[in-house]
Amino acid sequence: MKKTSKIRVALFTDVLKENLDGVTYTLYNLIERVPLEKFEFLFITPYPPSENVKLPFPVIVCRYVKMPLYGEYPLAFPYFDKKLQKALDDFKPDIVHFTTPSFLGRYARTYAIAKGIPLVTTYHTHFPNYVDYYFKFLPFLRFLKLAVPPILRYYYNRCDRVFVPTRPVLEDLASMGIDRDRMTIWARGIDMKRHNPRHRDDSFIDALAGRGTVRILFVSRLFWIKEITTIIKIYRILEKTHPIVTMVITGEGPQRRYMEKRMPKAVFTGKLINSDLSKIYASCDIFLFPSITETFGNVVLEAMASGLPVVAAAKGGPAGIVREGETGFLVEPKKIGEFDKKLAILVDDPATRKKMGKNAIAYARSQKWENLCREMYGTYEQLVLKNRKARNAQ
Numbered sequence: 001m002k003k004t005s006k007i008r009v010a011l012f013t014d015v016l017k018e019n020l021d022g023v024t025y026t027l028y029n030l031i032e033r034v035p036l037e038k039f040e041f042l043f044i045t046p047y048p049p050s051e052n053v054k055l056p057f058p059v060i061v062c063r064y065v066k067m068p069l070y071g072e073y074p075l076a077f078p079y080f081d082k083k084l085q086k087a088l089d090d091f092k093p094d095i096v097h098f099t100t101p102s103f104l105g106r107y108a109r110t111y112a113i114a115k116g117i118p119l120v121t122t123y124h125t126h127f128p129n130y131v132d133y134y135f136k137f138l139p140f141l142r143f144l145k146l147a148v149p150p151i152l153r154y155y156y157n158r159c160d161r162v163f164v165p166t167r168p169v170l171e172d173l174a175s176m177g178i179d180r181d182r183m184t185i186w187a188r189g190i191d192m193k194r195h196n197p198r199h200r201d202d203s204f205i206d207a208l209a210g211r212g213t214v215r216i217l218f219v220s221r222l223f224w225i226k227e228i229t230t231i232i233k234i235y236r237i238l239e240k241t242h243p244i245v246t247m248v249i250t251g252e253g254p255q256r257r258y259m260e261k262r263m264p265k266a267v268f269t270g271k272l273i274n275s276d277l278s279k280i281y282a283s284c285d286i287f288l289f290p291s292i293t294e295t296f297g298n299v300v301l302e303a304m305a306s307g308l309p310v311v312a313a314a315k316g317g318p319a320g321i322v323r324e325g326e327t328g329f330l331v332e333p334k335k336i337g338e339f340d341k342k343l344a345i346l347v348d349d350p351a352t353r354k355k356m357g358k359n360a361i362a363y364a365r366s367q368k369w370e371n372l373c374r375e376m377y378g379t380y381e382q383l384v385l386k387n388r389k390a391r392n393a394q
Helices: 022-032 082-091 103-115 127-135 139-156 167-175 202-209 228-241 256-262 274-283 298-305 336-348 350-365 369-393
Strands: 007-012 039-045 059-061 064-066 074-076 095-098 119-122 161-164 183-185 214-219 245-250 267-270 286-289 310-313 328-331
Touching (some): 007 082, 007 103, 007 369, 039 103, 059 082, 074 103, 095 103, 095 369, 103 119, 103 139, 119 369, 127 139, 161 167, 161 369, 167 183, 202 245, 202 267, 202 274, 214 274, 214 298, 228 245, 228 256, 228 336, 245 274, 256 267, 274 298, 286 298, 286 336, 298 310, 298 350, 310 336, 328 336, 336 350
Parallel strands (some): 007 039, 007 095, 039 059, 095 119, 161 183, 214 245, 214 286, 286 310, 310 328
């Protein structure tokens, strides 16, 4: 393509607030590496960045409503929004990218089809696992689970490319009827300058978790769906069998008080970002992640980059990251005894812990954002060029 012909990308995302979750973590890494000589972006979101965050591209805040079940997340409702329609028509996108199969994602899908331009998506939330989790508390709504596969097919089988983070998630989607030839594995990268063992601070962690202890770290938003009850049960067993262990819980959320009450000897740091987050990772010894709803698990890769062996649930994204017996252990979800058994191996054997930590660092080093972003933007170019050729041939 000519250097003067920039590709215009309309990116629809239900959240663009910085440092909020895995979606924004991914988006900000993409934004940081946009080849400015080749691309222009227009972002559409109900949840924009803070005023002090300056992006190199315009952001359109679409209509939204506040929903109690969504917490701080607004629910985009972009319909009948003349300002949004005008902004898109003025921008004249060459390609549309959406992040969630929501009202906003549906609007993006409809717009791309109407304009005859390529449509791509990054898969961030593994909805089948969310449905399994919540419907056990609402058995009278289990029939709604049958609606999930056709909804996902409606969105993803009209996309030119679906970027899926791990092989296990791709196989789950394929089993629900998502076309394999539309999907490609697109993992997540890691900034090894931000996350590495050099950020370890022994004085800091000794003051926080006690000298001579083995620190098991969990990093996440503190919601039920992150397997809070599993963590509490693991804590109670380790408290009896391995009093040398201190559990460190980093994150914030509505279940924090519930956890604090039931884990009185654990350390709760609240939400940490930037250098503080880097330090807590590198200063702990083992990473625990029993969540079963992740499409990838950015925190798992951050922990590995920091030199921590990982004990995670063998479901969803982490199952595609952790190498069993090499960088950590994978455990059948919710099997408390198995989690404690694997954690005990690492607590009792510093040599194994160290070896797996080194292997984890080696794996993390291979996951480079530069390569992933080059692949994403290269796909944009290929799809737009193909679409332009098809139009010119008509």
